[in-house]
Amino acid sequence: MRNIWTICRKELKSYFASPVAYLLLAMFAIIWGFFFWNAVGIFVSFSMQSQMMGRSMPMDLNEMIIRPLLMNTSVIGLFLIPMISMRLFAEEKRQGTAELLLTSPVRDMEIIIGKWLAAVMLYGALLAITALNFIWLFAYGKPDWKPMLVGYLGLLLQAGALLAIGTFISTTTKNQIIAGAATFGVCLLLWVFEWVAGYEQAAWAKVMAYMSVVSHFEPFSKGVIDTKDAIFYITLTFFGLFMTARSLESLRWRA
Amino acid sequence: MIKVEGLTKRYDRTVAVNAIDFEVDKGQIVGFLGPNGAGKTTTMRILTCFMPPTEGTASIAGFDVQKQPQEVKRRIGYLPETPPLYPEMEVEEYLTFVGRLKGLPSAEIPQRVKDVAERCAVADVRKKLISKLSKGYRQRVGLAQAIIHNPDVLILDEPTSGLDPKQIHETRDLIRSLAAAHTVILSTHILPEVEQTCDHVIIISRGSVVARDSVANLTSRLRGAxxxxxxxxxxxxxxxxxxxxxxxxxxxxxxxxxxxxxxxxxxxxxxxxxxxxxxxxxxxxxxxxxxxxxxxxxxxxxVSLEEIFLELTASEKATEVKQ
Incomplete structure (x- = not known):
């Protein structure tokens, strides 16, 4: 446990010692702020319209602002996750510090989990920025906070799974850029897989659609915790971390 | 302290290390001498549990590198050819991190960091970023990192490569001073280094041990003639x-x-x-x-160690051709 924390702390420190973390936070804050501003703008103009027409339709903040924004976040995450995970092992290999880690009395799994945890925590910090925007909704309206919380849980689970895969990809190369590009490709594929479900009913299409990370997030965005989706993310996380462990082991054999 | 038996490492088709045997007693400084590509780094990486051997066994302080790697890792300090440093960290921060990684109790770490920083003459830069350090300082921080947990065995891969003559001299003195408390294996392809720092020498060529003797014996045999x-x-x-x-x-x-x-x-x-x-x-x-x-x-x-070295490594090539 102590070893995991040692690695995790060092990793977080590296994120914040370089411009990586600040760049990600700033980029995310700007993009997400724009999304939020738009969503609120649409909401306001829609409410004005319905007022002018003399109809007072019930307007739902959760349904009209929070849910679509959480769905957007899920997709933006696909673009940011490669930038978070790409350096984890590639950089250690390039700098030669992998030799320090692998010859220290810590288990491979402790190194892997420590690094993965740091990546998840950085992603958590990104999500905290989105929560800052939502505070305004609570200040001027009465959205339901419970489905929102479930949405965040879903985002974290999704990020955990993709970061685990990114960590694995990072062990396969010394070059951060290659690791990042490959992870980005995988993330993108895992998003668009759901499209086949639109025109194909065969078993292979169902499997492909099932692999789509974004479609598993949809229930979460509505505030529904479906065990089958949670299990999907958790399985993917374990798979990614397991592959990372195997890859580190093969690194020892080949290196 | 260190015992190696029939150690072999193969990569695909090339044999990096071929059935080598040697033993190192407690408190010795052993020079691991050989031309580039002789298998020095590979042997050291096996001893430090970085990679497993293809065949044979190696043990440190009685613990097998394959069966009890955690025990072995606790007892070794390793300085790879390029010091494993994080450029974004300060020296003190880095040493603290390594101390934790090596399993030192948190309460002891500040004192140990102070001790090794002084020992390795990096105390004056302890608040500096590693990326801003000169090569000599980096090498010494690397050494400090290797001894922070007071290991029984120190494994140093070409500790003086890339340093200027003054730094080389200082590093050798430092290694000599470490020998009192640790068993040291250092690899090098520079012969005077072995003569000046080591008690024993193992000459390795093309993955095999070609000579193994005390430096005093080897040089007297040569100097006398x-x-x-x-x-x-x-x-x-x-x-x-x-x-x-x-x-x-x-x-x-x-x-x-x-x-x-x-x-x-x-x-x-x-x-x-x-x-x-x-x-x-x-x-x-x-x-x-x-x-x-x-x-x-x-x-x-x-006549220097140089000649016997060249002779040994050359004759090794000759016998290989014959085979």
């Missing part, structure tokens, strides 16, 4: 029979070996080795002149 270079020519441009000259030289009392270095129509270059403590120069000169030849050159040649 003085060698002289001689050029003999025939008088009046005569053709000179090599065999005759060689025979004459070999007959001189105190000469142990005569080696023909080069020869042409006019003269022959020989290298003459003499027995320990015998000065044969005067006898050689007299003998040559008395035989009616001209002595064109006569000068002492220093």
């Amino acid at each position: 003085e060698a002289i270079a001689v050029e003999v020519t025939g008088r009046n441009q005569d053709q000179l029979d090599v065999g005759a000259v060689r025979q004459k030289l070999e007959q001189i009392a105190g000469v142990s070996r005569v080696v023909l270095k080069s020869s042409n129509d006019h003269g022959h270059h020989f290298e003459i080795e003499s027995l320990q403590g015998r000065n044969v120069r005067a006898d050689v000169a007299r003998s040559v002149v008395e035989s009616g030849w001209d002595l064109n050159e006569l000068r002492p040649v220093a």
Whole structure:
């Protein structure tokens, strides 16, 4: 446990010692702020319209602002996750510090989990920025906070799974850029897989659609915790971390 | 302290290390000497549990590197060829991190960091970013990192490579001073380094151990034997029979070996080795002149570890060709 924390702390420190973390936070804050501003703008103009027409339709903040924004976040995450995970092992290999880690009395799994945890925590910090925007909704309206919380849980689970895969990809190369590009490709594929479900009913299409990370997030965005989706993310996380462990082991054999 | 038996490491088709055996006793400084690509780094990586051997066993302080890697890792300090440093960290922060990684109790870490920083002369830069340090400082931070948990065994891969002469000198002194408390293995391809820092030497070539002795034995064996270079020519441009000259030289009392270095129509270059403590120069000169030849050159040649090294590693290549 102590070893995991040692690695995790060092990793977080590296994120914040370089411009990586600040760049990600700033980029995310700007993009997400724009999304939020738009969503609120649409909401306001829609409410004005319905007022002018003399109809007072019930307007739902959760349904009209929070849910679509959480769905957007899920997709933006696909673009940011490669930038978070790409350096984890590639950089250690390039700098030669992998030799320090692998010859220290810590288990491979402790190194892997420590690094993965740091990546998840950085992603958590990104999500905290989105929560800052939502505070305004609570200040001027009465959205339901419970489905929102479930949405965040879903985002974290999704990020955990993709970061685990990114960590694995990072062990396969010394070059951060290659690791990042490959992870980005995988993330993108895992998003668009759901499209086949639109025109194909065969078993292979169902499997492909099932692999789509974004479609598993949809229930979460509505505030529904479906065990089958949670299990999907958790399985993917374990798979990614397991592959990372195997890859580190093969690194020892080949290196 | 360190015991290696039949250690072999194969990559795909190449054999990096071929069934090597050696033992290192507690408190020794052992120089691991060999040309580049001889298998030094591979052997060290196996000893540090960085990679498993293909065959054979290695143990440190009685713990097998494959069966009890955690125990082994606790007892070794390792400085790879490039010091494993994080450029974005400060020296003190880095040493603290390594201390934690090596499993030191948190309460002891600040004191240990202070101690090793002073020991390795990096205390004055402890608040500096590692990326801003010079090569010499980086190497010393690397050493500090290796000794922070006071390991039984120190494994140093080319600790002086890339340093300037003054830094090399300082690093060697530092390694010597560490020997009191640790068993040290250091690899190098620089011979004087072994003569100056090590007690024992293991010469490795093409993955096999070709010599293993104490440095004192090796050098005395060599130093005692003085060698002289001689050029003999025939008088009046005569053709000179090599065999005759060689025979004459070999007959001189105190000469142990005569080696023909080069020869042409006019003269022959020989290298003459003499027995320990015998000065044969005067006898050689007299003998040559008395035989009616001209002595064109006569000068002492220093025999160093370099020569035995070259000879050993070269003969190894020769036997391999024969096989």
